[in-house]
Amino acid sequence: MANPAVHAPPVAASAERKLPSWLTLGIIFGVVSAASILLWGPIGVSGTYPRFIAAISRYVVPDYATSNPYLAKMPKFFTTETMLVVGLLIGGFVASRLGKDAKPAMQMVHASEKTPTSRYRDAFIGGFLIILGARIAGGCTSGHIISGITQLSVSGMIFAAGVFAAGIVTAKSLARGGR
Amino acid sequence: MDLLYALLSGVAMGVLIQRVRASDPGMIGRNLRLENLSIIKFMALTIAVGMILVYLLSLVTPMHFDIKPTYVVGVLVGGLIFGAGFGIGGYCPGTCVVGFGEGRKDAIWAIIGGIVGALVFTLVYTTLVQPMNKLMDLGKITLADVFHAPAVAVAIVVAVIFFIVIRLLPTETGSARG
Numbered sequence: 001m002a003n004p005a006v007h008a009p010p011v012a013a014s015a016e017r018k019l020p021s022w023l024t025l026g027i028i029f030g031v032v033s034a035a036s037i038l039l040w041g042p043i044g045v046s047g048t049y050p051r052f053i054a055a056i057s058r059y060v061v062p063d064y065a066t067s068n069p070y071l072a073k074m075p076k077f078f079t080t081e082t083m084l085v086v087g088l089l090i091g092g093f094v095a096s097r098l099g100k101d102a103k104p105a106m107q108m109v110h111a112s113e114k115t116p117t118s119r120y121r122d123a124f125i126g127g128f129l130i131i132l133g134a135r136i137a138g139g140c141t142s143g144h145i146i147s148g149i150t151q152l153s154v155s156g157m158i159f160a161a162g163v164f165a166a167g168i169v170t171a172k173s174l175a176r177g178g179r
Numbered sequence: 180m181d182l183l184y185a186l187l188s189g190v191a192m193g194v195l196i197q198r199v200r201a202s203d204p205g206m207i208g209r210n211l212r213l214e215n216l217s218i219i220k221f222m223a224l225t226i227a228v229g230m231i232l233v234y235l236l237s238l239v240t241p242m243h244f245d246i247k248p249t250y251v252v253g254v255l256v257g258g259l260i261f262g263a264g265f266g267i268g269g270y271c272p273g274t275c276v277v278g279f280g281e282g283r284k285d286a287i288w289a290i291i292g293g294i295v296g297a298l299v300f301t302l303v304y305t306t307l308v309q310p311m312n313k314l315m316d317l318g319k320i321t322l323a324d325v326f327h328a329p330a331v332a333v334a335i336v337v338a339v340i341f342f343i344v345i346r347l348l349p350t351e352t353g354s355a356r357g
Contacts, residue, residue, distance in 0.1 A: 023220075027224060038243070083185040094194060134257060
């Protein structure tokens with residue numbers, strides 16, 4: 001915290017005295033997630049993407065919006081989950097401006113990402129697959145894993161097993177040198 | 180009022196996701212390569228704290244529970260596709276929105292990819308998804324239903340197991356070196 005430029009993990013000796021940030025932030029996130037279920041409902045993000053498609057297609061291709069049985073179930077755009085996503089956008093903006101790491105440098109994820117273009121390509125492919133997969137499964141990290149398992153839902157546990165199995169295999173196989 | 184609560188939950192979660200660096204796809208890559216487990220431990224802790232709180236609260240006040248159906252094949256296939264995308268892009272549907280708010284230039288490409296993914300999903304919904312999701316549909320079940328036990332007791336047992344695993348797992352695994 002003292003030196004924002006250094007993101008290196010703290011040395012073992014000093015980690016004893018100060019709580020690691022994932023611990024404090026995880027407890028707070030758990031309280032916020034529980035408060036959501038108390039006040040309005042379990043959190044969920046991925047449904048907002050097809051809701052966006054439904055809202056656009058009602059103007060551009062109204063026939064498709066009404067004939068597609070999935071889109072027909074989404075007559076309203078500004079639902080609680082859409083507001084949650086708007087909040088995430090604001091939260092990310094506020095946190096980065098309050099912190100000292102405004103304008104984060106681009107983080108390459110895999111060794112194969114040598115240029116910004118290859119990072120954009122992987123972000124696009126990844127974004128495509130996460131929403132396709134989340135909609136098939138009926139939820140994503142927030143709806144199935146966080147709020148799903150919080151409610152002890154069996155579907156959330158099956159989804160999490162699939163996500164981490166495929167995620168770990170994919171990330172490791174894309175790692176440099178085939179390590 | 181619900182809309183305002185949801186907006187405020189989103190703002191709080193956006194700040195927390197940015198602070199814990201879950202919106203940094205490089206950090207997600209390190210977690211999925213099991214070099215650093217901070218985000219995985221953060222998620223597990225969130226879930227464990229949340230499950231104790233919601234089921235204790237449910238004893239004294241009505242809760243807005245909403246259990247998703249367990250159609251085993253579709254949930255697993257969707258999870259595997261999601262996991263591949265998570266491994267390639269390093270973003271999930273919420274963290275790319277937080278990342279975009281932060282000013283990450285690659286995050287908008289994940290969001291655009293997601294919008295295209297949603298469009299393709301609606302195109303294959305009736306032909307592929309609906310038939311698949313009728314397979315092995317167990318309905319809206321929880322671990323409490325599986326074990327025929329009170330939900331609050333199951334929540335406490337599961338949360339304690341989570342706390343023990345979180346305590347035992349290292350945050351830096353050391354496989355990042357070399």
